[in-house]
Amino acid sequence: MRILLQPELVEITEVRQETRDTFTMRFRFPSPSLAAAFGFQPGQFNMLTVFGVGEAPISLSSCPRQQEYFEHTIRTVGNVTRAISRLQPGGRLGLRGPYGRGWPMEEIKGHDILVVAGGIGLAPLRGAIGCILAEPENYGRLEILYGARSPEDQIFTYEYAGWRAHPRVALRLSVDRAPGIHPGAGEDAAARTGAAAAGTDPPDAGRRFDRVGPVTTLFPDVELEPANTAVLMCGPEVMMRFAVAQLLERGFRAEQIYVSLERRMECGLGKCGHCLIGPVYVCKDGPVFSYAEIRDLPEEVF
Amino acid sequence: MTQYWVIDRPRAEAWLRGLTQKQEVLVPAARSGVWAFLPLEAGLAIGWDGANPLLPAKGAFFPQTDPLFRFRREEGKLNIEPVAEAVRERVLFGIRPCDARSLALLDKVFGGPFADSQYQARRAATLLVAWACDHPRPTCFCQSVGVDPTTAPEADVMFAPLPRESRPAQGSEQAPHQREPGSEMQYLVWAQTQRGQSWLESGMDYLARAQAGQVEAWQETAAGMANAHPLELDMEGVTDRLRQRFDDSMWEELSARCLGCGICTFVCPTCHCFDIADWQRGQEGLRFKCWDSCSFRDFTLMAGGHNPRPTKKERIRQRFLHKLLYFVDRYGAVACVGCGRCVEQCPVHLDITEVILRVKGGEWANV
Numbered sequence: 001m002r003i004l005l006q007p008e009l010v011e012i013t014e015v016r017q018e019t020r021d022t023f024t025m026r027f028r029f030p031s032p033s034l035a036a037a038f039g040f041q042p043g044q045f046n047m048l049t050v051f052g053v054g055e056a057p058i059s060l061s062s063c064p065r066q067q068e069y070f071e072h073t074i075r076t077v078g079n080v081t082r083a084i085s086r087l088q089p090g091g092r093l094g095l096r097g098p099y100g101r102g103w104p105m106e107e108i109k110g111h112d113i114l115v116v117a118g119g120i121g122l123a124p125l126r127g128a129i130g131c132i133l134a135e136p137e138n139y140g141r142l143e144i145l146y147g148a149r150s151p152e153d154q155i156f157t158y159e160y161a162g163w164r165a166h167p168r169v170a171l172r173l174s175v176d177r178a179p180g181i182h183p184g185a186g187e188d189a190a191a192r193t194g195a196a197a198a199g200t201d202p203p204d205a206g207r208r209f210d211r212v213g214p215v216t217t218l219f220p221d222v223e224l225e226p227a228n229t230a231v232l233m234c235g236p237e238v239m240m241r242f243a244v245a246q247l248l249e250r251g252f253r254a255e256q257i258y259v260s261l262e263r264r265m266e267c268g269l270g271k272c273g274h275c276l277i278g279p280v281y282v283c284k285d286g287p288v289f290s291y292a293e294i295r296d297l298p299e300e301v302f
Numbered sequence: 303m304t305q306y307w308v309i310d311r312p313r314a315e316a317w318l319r320g321l322t323q324k325q326e327v328l329v330p331a332a333r334s335g336v337w338a339f340l341p342l343e344a345g346l347a348i349g350w351d352g353a354n355p356l357l358p359a360k361g362a363f364f365p366q367t368d369p370l371f372r373f374r375r376e377e378g379k380l381n382i383e384p385v386a387e388a389v390r391e392r393v394l395f396g397i398r399p400c401d402a403r404s405l406a407l408l409d410k411v412f413g414g415p416f417a418d419s420q421y422q423a424r425r426a427a428t429l430l431v432a433w434a435c436d437h438p439r440p441t442c443f444c445q446s447v448g449v450d451p452t453t454a455p456e457a458d459v460m461f462a463p464l465p466r467e468s469r470p471a472q473g474s475e476q477a478p479h480q481r482e483p484g485s486e487m488q489y490l491v492w493a494q495t496q497r498g499q500s501w502l503e504s505g506m507d508y509l510a511r512a513q514a515g516q517v518e519a520w521q522e523t524a525a526g527m528a529n530a531h532p533l534e535l536d537m538e539g540v541t542d543r544l545r546q547r548f549d550d551s552m553w554e555e556l557s558a559r560c561l562g563c564g565i566c567t568f569v570c571p572t573c574h575c576f577d578i579a580d581w582q583r584g585q586e587g588l589r590f591k592c593w594d595s596c597s598f599r600d601f602t603l604m605a606g607g608h609n610p611r612p613t614k615k616e617r618i619r620q621r622f623l624h625k626l627l628y629f630v631d632r633y634g635a636v637a638c639v640g641c642g643r644c645v646e647q648c649p650v651h652l653d654i655t656e657v658i659l660r661v662k663g664g665e666w667a668n669v
Contacts, residue, residue, distance in 0.1 A: 003419055005578065005591070006371045006382060051373040051380060051589075052582035056605065078605025092380060237608070264604050266578045269416035272594070273575030274601060276624070277610075279631040284416070298548045298623065299610065 004269060007049045007094030008034055012087055013069060018155040022120060023085060024061060024073040027095070040064050042127030043102030043260055043288045047268050048072065048084060049094030056080035057265045057283070060098060061123040063130025073123035073155060099268040100287050103128045104258060108230040112140035114222065116243050118147045118215050118235025122155055124260050124287075125234055129159075133166055140168070143224050147174040147215030147239065151208070160208075172218045173209040216242050219250070226251040234260040237302035244291055244302075254292035261287050261294070261301065277301060306512035307491040307502060308464070311350060311484055317508040318342055318395060326392035328362055330355045339394060349396070350484055353437050354641060358571030359401040360408060362394055363424045366568075368591040370578070375585040385588075389423040393501075396461075398435040400444045400639040402454035404571035405430075410633040411574050429501055432457035434524065438531045441642030443655060445528070446535035449639055452524035458498030462490045464516060465523050490520045533642070535658050541636070543661050544627045548619070552660055557614035559650040564595030566621065566644035566652070572629075572637040575601070596620045622657050 014026035029035040045059045056078065062071035076085045084093065105128065113132060117125050132139045144163060148154040154173070163171050211217045215235065231247060233240055240259055247257055263275035263282040270284030278297040280286070294301045309317070319342065321327050327342040330349040337355035339362055340346060349355070369385040405425070412421040432454035435444075444451055453460060466486075490512060493499040502509065567573040577594035580587055594601060597617055603609045611617050629637035638654060645653050 003370060003384070004416055005589075006384065009380065009382070051375075051382075052580050052587045054580050055578060075606075077607075081605065094382070262604065263610065264602050266576065266594075271411060271416065271418060271574070271576070272578070273596065273624075274577075274594070276620075276628065278623075279628040298545070298627075299616075299620075 005096070005267065007047070007055075007096045009092050010095045012089050012091045012093065014089055015087075018073060018157075019153050021077075022073065022075045022153075022155055024071050024155075025084070025087075026062075026069045026071050027093070028069050030092075038070070038098075039067075040070070040098035041102030042105065042131055043124050044098040044100050045124075045268070045287065046072065046095050046097030047099065047265075048080070049096075050080055050083040050087075051094060053083040054080050055094075055266075056084075057099075057268060059124035059260075059287075061126050063127045063134065065131060065134050073120065073126070075120045097268065100283055101285065103232055103260075103288050104230075104290075105131055108232075108258075109138045110140070110228075112224045112229040113142045114224050114229050114231045115142065115144040115146075116215060116231060116233040116235070116247075117145070118239040119149065119153065120155065121233075121235035121239075121260070122146055123234075125232055126156055126159070128232055129163065133163070133169070136166070136168060140228065141170070141224060142166075142168060143170045143172065143222055145172050145174070145215055145218045145222070147176070147218070147235070148209075149176045151175055151178055154209075170223065172211075172221055174211045174213055174215050174218050175209045176212070176214065178209060178212055214242065215239060216246050219243075219246055226253075226256070229256065231257040233257060237262075241302045254295055255290050257291040258288055259291055259294070259302075261289065263287075304492050306517050307509040308512050308516060309489050309491055309509050311487045311489075313508040314461075314489065315348060317505050318348070318393075319344075321393060325390060328392065328394045330396045339397070342395075350487070351437075353439055354398050354400070354435070354643075356569060356643065356647070358404065358569065358641070358643065359394060359397045360404060360571050360574070362428065363405065363421050364408060364412070364574060364576075364593075366593050368420065370589045370591055373587050373589070387420075389420075389427045391427050391429075393429045393431060395431045397430060397432050397454070397457070398641070399432060399449050399451050399454040400435070400442075400641040401571050402430060402432050402456040403444075403449050403639045404641075406456050407572050407629075407633070407635060407637055407639070408574055410635075429459070429497060430454075430457040431459045431461060431498075434460060434462035434527075436463050436523075436527065439642055439646070440532050441645040442531050442640060443533040443535055443642060444640035445531050446533070446537055447636055447638050447640040448537075450528075451531070452527050455494070458495045459491065459493050459501060462520050462524070464488045464490055465519055490516060533655060535655055536662060537636070537658065540658055540661050541627050541630045544623060547661060548623070552657070553615050553619040556652060556657070557618045560597070560614050560618050560652055561650060562597050562599070562614055562617070563649065564597040565647050565649070567595040567597060568593055569643040569647050571639055571641055571643070572625070596624065618652070622654065625654070626658070 010027045011030050012025050013028050016024045018024055040060050045057045047055045048058050049055045058072045058074055060070055061073035074081050076082050115125050132142055163169050261282050265275045265283045266272040268283045270281040275282035277299050318327050322342050328339040329342045331340045331346050333340055338357035339359055371385055372383045374381050412418040435451040493502050575594045576591050578591055580589050602611045625637040
């Protein structure tokens with residue numbers, strides 16, 4: 001009897017180190033029929049298996065329009081992710097998915113898009129950004145606010161030049177701390193580029209920042225007006241708490257703000273009970289919710 | 303028109319034991335002193351007179367541990383093998399109306415989108431024979447949560463104990479002193495589904511037609527049982543009141559007693575949270591599902607260290623609100639069948655009926 005909880009095998013084709021503790025893995029299905037059948041929405045996740053160690057829910061971080069492969073960006077924080085980090089190209093993992101409800105790419109067409117990401121929270125948003133840039137005629141302007149702990153903790157730095165080159169895209173970067181710069185020293189920091197942060201080597205050319213402080217210190221620079229803007233947000237809960245509060249103050253409505261949540265998950269199918277927040281299963285009903293959907297949940301979300 | 307049959311205990315025993323030749327028959331029984339639903343086999347006594355088993359019937363469909371698949375590394379290649387489990391036709395005999403209701407609730411969780419095929423296969427393969435419950439315990443409160451102890455609508459067949467005066471001897475040649483205790487017991491039997499009807503037809507060697515007055519005698523007994531349960535709760539409005547009590551100091555107070563042992567969740571017929579884990583030895587391993595408990599600290603602990611329910615207060619609140627509020631919001635029913643197992647088993651007397659009473663603003667009589 002074939003069961004939903006049994007993973008398929010996928011092969012690692014490439015590994016890129018993003019930061020000290022974070023890497024991006026590229027995958028393909030050895031089975032051509034599975035490869036053809038696999039499709040996903042940005043913001044969805046897979047359950048990745050290292051056999052003998054366990055499973056972990058990990059966001060898809062590539063753009064679904066790329067059909068030759070898909071990617072996961074993974075931070076080494078627990079048993080499963082540590083075991084995954086030891087694997088090399090040619091190695092195999094178990095995978096089941098894609099699961100969950102991703103970003104509302106259809107509903108937000110015709111709107112300006114404000115992306116607010118913190119740390120590895122940029123991973124599930126990279127695919128959404130890719131989809132928007134692939135069909136810019138369907139969306140308005142795109143502003144990406146990304147906060148990392150330090151310039152060395154920024155992920156996807158190789159994407160920044162491409163995003164910036166787009167006429168309707170603004171990318172604004174903050175870091176919680178940078179060598180020799182005091183928090184709040186925004187103007188000074190803005191003047192510094194890769195040279196100040198992580199040297200001038202070409203691979204790190206993307207590492208720069210506009211402000212020092214949490215991602216919300218970038219809010220005064222935002223040009224998009226609340227009226228016709230959808231917000232896509234993912235990051236640590238404390239970041240999202242302050243970011244949502246400030247956006248509401250600025251006049252954004254809860255319905256316009258989409259957040260991606262993280263919870264412990266075992267099944268990913270809305271059965272095992274681990275990810276419940278009140279009556280809501282984060283795995284199946286989310287992980288992407290409009291803030292209006294989760295604001296009044298009994299358990300504090302963030 | 304329902305057809306009623308009568309069977310005495312020795313004949314029922316003979317029928318069930320005969321069935322084990324070709325299929326599994328699960329019955330209430332004790333092993334090492336623990337009451338559960340166990341496969342009937344020679345030497346195992348059917349717990350006719352016992353109380354509801356400690357371990358609920360959910361385990362027959364949602365086992366405590368449930369293998370999912372095996373994996374094996376051979377010459378650098380990894381092979382995944384499904385765990386071959388042929389789900390055979392079987393009979394689950396002797397579940398009470400409370401446990402039968404719990405299966406209807408679990409069906410809501412394990413059915414629907416992403417249905418659990420193992421659970422569903424076991425449900426489909428199992429004929430349910432329920433007992434009208436004439437053994438209420440001091441902790442039973444099924445009637446308060448809408449379960450009728452005299453009937454289980456979810457079952458294929460009902461067995462109801464007949465009152466003694468309506469039991470004409472059923473052709474027993476043995477003198478009374480030679481009989482097994484309880485062998486004089488007779489049961490009124492009727493089918494509630496087509497499947498149950500077919501099952502009864504296969505057992506006609508053992509069944510006799512109900513005689514005049516026996517059905518009425520049972521109905522009279524049933525009417526008497528309607529209010530027989532010692533513990534009575536008024537559930538009216540509890541769910542809505544709980545919506546307002548999320549930040550109540552009651553949770554902190556209750557959690558001070560809680561040991562976090564999880565026994566309430568394991569003996570609960572509706573608790574369905576599970577974990578998925580790997581067991582590995584050398585080049586082989588097994589992935590399995592097993593019961594988990596929201597009482598445990600690591601139930602919500604994430605790899606990065608964040609825990610949305612960091613203390614016992616949040617965890618105990620989750621257990622009660624999941625049963626009495628969230629499950630109602632999600633599936634339209636209270637996830638408690640009033641079996642009283644958690645009330646009886648909790649080592650520190652954390653009592654769901656106390657929570658309900660307090661939410662209703664009533665006094666807890668026994669404290």
